[in-house]
Amino acid sequence: MSVRKYVVAISLLVVMLVSACTTTSVPSAEEDALSRLDVSKYPSNVYVGLSGPYSTQERMVSEAILSAARFIHIKQALALDSRLVTSYRSDKGLQSFAKDEAAFFDDTAMAETINQLEILEVYFDPEAGAVVIVKNRQEDGEDRIYESEYNKEGKPTWLALYPKLDGYRFGVGSAKRHYFLNNSLEAADFAAAQNLLDLKTEHAYSVENVTTKNELMERSLYQAQRGLLKGFTIIARYYDKETDTYWSLAASLE
Amino acid sequence: MKKLLTILVLALLALAMTGCATAKVAEPVEPARPVIIGAEGIPQPDWVYKTVSTQDMHFETGYGKMSDKQNSIKRATVEAKNKIAAWISTQVKEVVVTYINDAGSGDNRQALDAMEVISQQVAEATLSGVSTEEVWVDAENGVWVLCSIPIANIEQNFEPASEAVAEAFVESEAAEAANTKMKEAFANLLKGAN
Numbered sequence: 001m002s003v004r005k006y007v008v009a010i011s012l013l014v015v016m017l018v019s020a021c022t023t024t025s026v027p028s029a030e031e032d033a034l035s036r037l038d039v040s041k042y043p044s045n046v047y048v049g050l051s052g053p054y055s056t057q058e059r060m061v062s063e064a065i066l067s068a069a070r071f072i073h074i075k076q077a078l079a080l081d082s083r084l085v086t087s088y089r090s091d092k093g094l095q096s097f098a099k100d101e102a103a104f105f106d107d108t109a110m111a112e113t114i115n116q117l118e119i120l121e122v123y124f125d126p127e128a129g130a131v132v133i134v135k136n137r138q139e140d141g142e143d144r145i146y147e148s149e150y151n152k153e154g155k156p157t158w159l160a161l162y163p164k165l166d167g168y169r170f171g172v173g174s175a176k177r178h179y180f181l182n183n184s185l186e187a188a189d190f191a192a193a194q195n196l197l198d199l200k201t202e203h204a205y206s207v208e209n210v211t212t213k214n215e216l217m218e219r220s221l222y223q224a225q226r227g228l229l230k231g232f233t234i235i236a237r238y239y240d241k242e243t244d245t246y247w248s249l250a251a252s253l254e
Numbered sequence: 255m256k257k258l259l260t261i262l263v264l265a266l267l268a269l270a271m272t273g274c275a276t277a278k279v280a281e282p283v284e285p286a287r288p289v290i291i292g293a294e295g296i297p298q299p300d301w302v303y304k305t306v307s308t309q310d311m312h313f314e315t316g317y318g319k320m321s322d323k324q325n326s327i328k329r330a331t332v333e334a335k336n337k338i339a340a341w342i343s344t345q346v347k348e349v350v351v352t353y354i355n356d357a358g359s360g361d362n363r364q365a366l367d368a369m370e371v372i373s374q375q376v377a378e379a380t381l382s383g384v385s386t387e388e389v390w391v392d393a394e395n396g397v398w399v400l401c402s403i404p405i406a407n408i409e410q411n412f413e414p415a416s417e418a419v420a421e422a423f424v425e426s427e428a429a430e431a432a433n434t435k436m437k438e439a440f441a442n443l444l445k446g447a448n
Contacts, residue, residue: 084332097320097329160294162389174324191324198331199386206339207378212371223332 033128033181034237040148042133043141044233046120047071051129052182060130061122067182068134069113070105071234078229078252079104080197083222090217101194113138127181145251146170148236156238158249168231171196171250184246189234192250202227229253293391301400302390311402313387314338319396326397331386334401339379342408348373382407 039048049068051060081102087095113136121133135141146163148156162170173191178184204225211218231253238247290298306313314337318329349372381403388400 084328086329086332097325099328160391161296172324174322195324195327198328199389201331201335201384202382204335204381204384205379206336206381208336208340208376210375210377212373212375214371221332221336223335225335 033125033131034239036123036125036128036131037185037237039133040144040236042120042135044144045136045139045141047134047136049132049134050125050182050185051131052180053126053129057124057130060124061132064122064130064132065114065117065119065134066110068132069110069117070107072113072136072139073107073110074105074232076230077106078193078232080193080227080229081224082194082197082226083224086221088217088219090215101190103190103193129182144235146235146249148238148249155240156236156247156249158236159238159247163249163251165251167254168251169196169200169254171199171252172247173250174245174247177244177246185237185248188237188246188248189250192234192248193229193232196229196232196250196252197225197227200227201225291393293393293395296390298392299388299390299400301388302398306400310405312338312341312405312408313400313402314341316399316401317396318399319394323391323395323397326391326395327389327399330389330397330399331401334386334399335381335384336377338381338384338401338403340377342379342381344375344377346373346375 037048037050039046047068049064049066049071051063051067054060054063081104082099083101084097084099086097089095116137117134118137119132119134121131123131125131145165145168148158151157151160158170158172162172164170171192171194173188173193173195175184175187175191178187202225204223206221206223208219208221229252231251233251234248235251236249238249239245240247292298301313301315314334316330316332316334316337318326318331318333320326320329384401384403386399387402390398392398
């Protein structure tokens, strides 16, 4: 074996060793999927839709387009309903805290909305399925109203403090991880919408019944509330790995 | 005479000056409150322990500590709305029954009085336009909220709002059963008292 061959062989070994020792910083699947859903660099008439995994790419793309169109309709108007029952006994503490919440939007003109969409980008992600970024040609594009800021730990500041901006209201929602990413995000978005309703209630009915007998107090409380959100948009998302929780920051018009 | 008049004028002037002077009363110094820092590094706001009031808005606070922040906010806002409802409309019914056990005679005489009170308080209202003005999280992750309602919304007719939520309210079977039990207890008590 010539000296040249030795040098080549040793060089190869060194390269292999170095490669083996290097740790590649691969972002986790969640971070990666969420970063693909971030459309904050686009104007406000750009939406993102995701499908979740399906058997074919065609199906995934059509589901993702539907999902984007849904966000456009939700932005127009989102009706919320929330009912809560809670009961308390002085000797046993809180006995129940049960809530029943729902959200409704008008999907009658969904096909018309989809016809007006311009597809800007399509990605495929193992967790998110198809991710489509679309532009709504029926709407003027404006600057995004808010950009997330992060604290020393790298967490967005809106987890602790609601942003304040004239003409807008903000709500924060969270959800534990569901089996599919799209379901986790939908649950967090829904919670953010309900949080907006909790913070500003247009109509509420409240009835409390307190009975005191000797030294025992029993209390039951029922509350129903309804509201209509206009301009509802998810403006930021965050995945907390420690608690395996998805967070959504939502805004609506004042 | 002139000297007397001068003295009189001076005396009156001195009196007038004394009368106008206001004695400086030392203002009571409020004891300094320790600064309480919440879980998010924000000091405890005044509204947590002080009543807030303005002429056009009514304010109430609410507190909630549940398994997560979102439910804590929900509970806190529910409690604040309940306080607003109680402020608007509260009905209290009370039944007091006194039992007297009289035994013995002379020096051994013993009289025992026992009193039982059953009270029922119902707060029921339809609210319109309740806003959460502030949120503060204490060191134990309990959430405090300050909610407001415009006084004008309380004064106006609530019919539309009432209709909007009336259909949503269906009393649960458990609540109905509890109510029936409560009424029976009242009836029994009243029978015993007669």
